[in-house]
Amino acid sequence: MFNGFSHSVMGASHEKTGLVCQDSSAYKVTDNYAIAVVADGHGSKKHFRSHIGSKYAVEATIEAIDRFYEDPEQFEENFPKNHKMILKNIEKQIIANWNFKVEKHLAENPVTAEEKSKFTDEEFEKIPPESYYGSTLIAAVAGKKFTFGVQIGDGSLVALFDDGKAVMPMEYNESAPANVTASICNSNAATMFSSFYTDKKHIIAMYASTDGLYTSFGSEYDFLDYHTIITGQLTNLDAFKQVIVNNLTKRSRFGTEDDISLSCVFDSEFLKEKESLIKEKIEENKKLAAERKAELLKKQV
Numbered sequence: 362m363f364n365g366f367s368h369s370v371m372g373a374s375h376e377k378t379g380l381v382c383q384d385s386s387a388y389k390v391t392d393n394y395a396i397a398v399v400a401d402g403h404g405s406k407k408h409f410r411s412h413i414g415s416k417y418a419v420e421a422t423i424e425a426i427d428r429f430y431e432d433p434e435q436f437e438e439n440f441p442k443n444h445k446m447i448l449k450n451i452e453k454q455i456i457a458n459w460n461f462k463v464e465k466h467l468a469e470n471p472v473t474a475e476e477k478s479k480f481t482d483e484e485f486e487k488i489p490p491e492s493y494y495g496s497t498l499i500a501a502v503a504g505k506k507f508t509f510g511v512q513i514g515d516g517s518l519v520a521l522f523d524d525g526k527a528v529m530p531m532e533y534n535e536s537a538p539a540n541v542t543a544s545i546c547n548s549n550a551a552t553m554f555s556s557f558y559t560d561k562k563h564i565i566a567m568y569a570s571t572d573g574l575y576t577s578f579g580s581e582y583d584f585l586d587y588h589t590i591i592t593g594q595l596t597n598l599d600a601f602k603q604v605i606v607n608n609l610t611k612r613s614r615f616g617t618e619d620d621i622s623l624s625c626v627f628d629s630e631f632l633k634e635k636e637s638l639i640k641e642k643i644e645e646n647k648k649l650a651a652e653r654k655a656e657l658l659k660k661q662v
Contacts, residue, residue: 362631363395363503364598367624368606372573373614380404383496384571385415386622389423393433395626398422398500401516401571403542407488407495409476413466414459414494418545421458422500422511425451437506444509444558452511452554455498459545463494495546501567503626508567509558513550514543515572519588523563523631525638527585527592530557565635566592566627573619577612582653586646593639595627 365388371381383402389395400418402411429451430436440447467490477485497514510518510531518531543553568588578584594601605623613621632639 362392362628363390363626364595364629365390365395365397365624365626366595366598366602366605367397367399367622368602368609369399369620369622370606370609370613372620373618381412382620383412383415384573384620384622385412385419385496386569386571386624387419387423388624388626389427390626391430393437394426394430394502394504396423396426396500396502397567397569397624397626398498399516399569399571399622399624400499400545401497401514401573401620401622403495403497403544406479407492408546409479410466410493411495414463414546415496417459417462417466417494418455418496418498421462422455422498424458425454426500426502428454437504440504440509440558441507441560444507448509448511448556448558449551452513452556453551455511456545456550460491463491463546467493489546489548491546492544495542495544497543497571498545499569499571501569501624501626503564503567503628507558507560508564510556510567510569512555513545513553517568517570517572517575517584518557519568519570519585521565521567521588521592521639522559522561523565523635525565525589525635525642527588527642529581529585530559531555563631564628565632565639566595566625568623568625570624571620571622573613573617573621574609574623576619577616577621582646582650586643586650589639589642589646592627592632593636593643595625595629595632596636 367386400415402415
């Protein structure tokens, strides 16, 4: 029933500066659930291992979801009744998994003299070790009876339910102050998550993407229309993979020049049922886009 796709591309700015790709992405499909997840390492000076941190964020999330789904029937029975509490527990488990991986990596790979050379001794002493690995995280999970998502930091989650409309269901309510980056590495990370839950059983597709994708578009309308268009291409997944990789690479190199990750999961059978609806939505979106453009031109005259 479920299928998926994920890919990360390096931004042109990172190629120019010699910085490795800070993004990570993955998906997992089982008989009972599917998960799409992306993470964006911060890449700034004090987060000098954030490319590793984003990889661990993706792994930690999939491991957490796997653990909660160990007994699928029990989980799907309990989750609708206690979803707020369970979502908090999932978020805490993700953080615990991530911290374990980070601590293990640091113990096995102590900070090198080269990594320290960018700081004064005083500067380096002020950096919490987990900050070396700082990263955002976005995950979308589709089950048989419900869907949900969790997010910390920037990026986007887009879903298409049975009405075929692309929406961003996440209530973005980041509790971090304006000058603090919401990150899985923060000591209060558990309070910085946003989440959503819906008992809509039928999901056509869900997408998680790092902020490099959103910022490559001129508006939120264009961003959502893009997801409707690519959903219509998922029926031929092999062809879709090549097209989307080329498109993400182009957007990364000639748009924001930032790393871009996109991960998706979809119900292949339900998508076939809704194929004509998706085509209608694409045409409808084209007309609305033309109307918005005409209205904008009218205001400029």
